[in-house]
């Protein structure tokens with residue numbers, strides 16, 4: 336154990352070089368709330384730890400000229416929760432990030448770490464999928480972008496190639512009348528792992544849903560984008576028939592496991608229930624987000 | 631592998647220490663720095679007994695590498711009393727018997743102070759959620775919550791500092 340190296344990279348280039356030099360034994364350190372637990376249990380045994388928290392781009396939240404946002408991969412949940420404009424534009428994303436762990440965990444845990452740890456139950460990921468977030472990746476061959484839903488490839492696995500790291504997550508601009516929400520079911524009220532998590536983002540115009548995306552977590556090897564659920568919502572007034580159809584699409588997308596937190600039948604049913612509830616919250620937020628709309 | 635030489639601030643004073651890459655901040659506080667007020671209940675972020683602040687943010691010191699402390703400002707339970715004068719939260723915990731074995735107490739105090747530094751008017755629900763990352767096997771929590779609510783009320787009245 337004592338030959339572990341720790342590098343506090345000052346730039347993305349330095350971080351990429353340190354990861355390459357570590358030859359597959361490198362681990363990026365953001366908040367460490369997954370990595371340090373895994374190192375202690377012996378599940379991870381990195382040769383080099385590359386801390387990215389000295390790199391500005393990874394630690395900033397920036398409002399983009401087009402109205403979107405860029406969230407640095409290692410920005411903590413506590414800092415994300417205090418960003419008023421971000422919370423106003425993307426309340427669902429922010430509430431999902433803020434559900435991660437306790438206040439102590441929030442002081443360090445990042446959305447980038449949540450995504451890169453690639454747990455199927457990661458709370459921020461269904462909300463980011465619903466939001467249409469893009470993952471900005473830096474590596475030996477420069478920069479590339481992938482949609483969040485294409486990032487995880489299996490439990491604990493993702494599409495990062497050797498030497499690559501996540502720089503930031505970008506959220507698109509918000510048309511008027513948009514809202515998002517994230518709901519999870521856990522057996523306790525705090526500090527537990529999601530049995531099901533559902534993120535919904537939608538846009539309403541004159542009461543009709545003109546755009547929607549649905550992200551579903553903890554019910555398959557990776558977080559899912561459920562296009563059939565979105566299709567059921569788009570063009571509807573979010574009436575009962577449309578909600579039932581969308582809920583059924585969520586249940587149909589489930590490929591869950593049986594475990595002590597929930598059976599397959601339970602998770603499948605709850606996925607639909609949470610879809611309806613999250614849609615109702617997103618719709619309420621969308622209505623209060625229209626100039627002259629309900630407040 | 632050579633040890634890391636870290637310069638940081640602990641409770642307002644500059645300190646230096648040597649550590650290995652995998653040493654946690656909690657290891658270094660309790661070991662080389664001799665600050666044993668922060669406790670290790672779990673080592674996995676679940677119990678909050680190791681709570682400290684880093685640049686004013688509440689974190690678990692068991693989930694932070696000591697090497698990361700370089701250039702930052704650490705606050706521990708040892709920095710809470712001013713000399714012999716206990717912090718109002720410490721006094722209230724004693725007055726209301728909000729501790730029994732005391733293992734969880736430093737973590738609860740550091741976490742509660744971080745809350746009241748931001749918000750002196752929390753609801754009981756807010757206090758309970760804020761302290762959800764601190765576990766206590768003895769008190770049943772109610773006395774702890776009561777103590778924090780009381781100190782908040784005193785602060786609003788200007789009775790407590």
Ligand SMILES: Cc1cc2nc3c(=O)[nH]c(=O)nc-3n(C[C@H](O)[C@H](O)[C@H](O)COP(=O)(O)OP(=O)(O)OC[C@H]3O[C@@H](n4cnc5c(N)ncnc54)[C@H](O)[C@@H]3O)c2cc1C
Pocket residue numbers: 362363364365366367368369370371372387408409434435436437440443444445446447448449450451452456457458459495499500501502526527528674675676
């Ligand atoms: C007590 C406790 C409660 C928790 N509760 C929840 C919960 O309710 N919901 C939930 O989803 N999670 C929970 N977690 C898990 C964890 O806190 C989250 O997954 C968190 O978001 C991880 O972020 P981090 O910054 O701490 O990541 P780290 O631990 O620093 O990193 C996680 C993984 O991602 C890699 N990584 C990090 N950043 C990057 C990057 N920029 N580029 C490439 N790779 C990177 C690391 O190498 C590591 O493998 C909990 C953890 C604890 C200890």
Ligand code: FES
Pocket residue numbers: 669670671672673674675676677678679680681690691692693
């Ligand atoms: S010892 Fe750090 S949270 Fe339990």
Ligand code: FES
Pocket residue numbers: 728729730731732733734735765766767768769
């Ligand atoms: S007083 Fe014993 S654990 Fe809290």
